[in-house]
Amino acid sequence: MSKPIRxxxxxxSQRFYASRAWxxxxxxxxxxxxxxxxxxxxxxxxxxxxxxxxxxxxxxPSKETP
Numbered sequence: 804m805s806k807p808i809r810x811x812x813x814x815x816s817q818r819f820y821a822s823r824a825w826x827x828x829x830x831x832x833x834x835x836x837x838x839x840x841x842x843x844x845x846x847x848x849x850x851x852x853x854x855x856x857x858x859x860x861x862x863x864p865s866k867e868t869p
Contacts, residue, residue, distance in 0.1 A: 810842060811835060818843040 808823050811833060824837025849855065 809833075810846075811839075819846050 806823050806825070808821055809825060810819055810821050811825070812819050819842050820835065820839040821842045822835045822837065822839040824839075825833050825835045828834050
């Protein structure tokens with residue numbers, strides 16, 4: 804079974820990339836390990852043409868027990 808395609812943001816290049824080849828290095832840190840596709844222009848076009856806005860997600864509850 805192949806991994807689902809995910810979209811990632813690179814703070815270094817300030818671009819969005821889509822890839823199926825990635826691994827989670829540690830919680831919250833993902834490394835793209837294979838071919839990636841720059842989808843920044845596609846995302847920008849959709850955001851502008853549909854007036855999409857984003858809100859910060861609420862923090863997920865901690866899995867640790869007190």
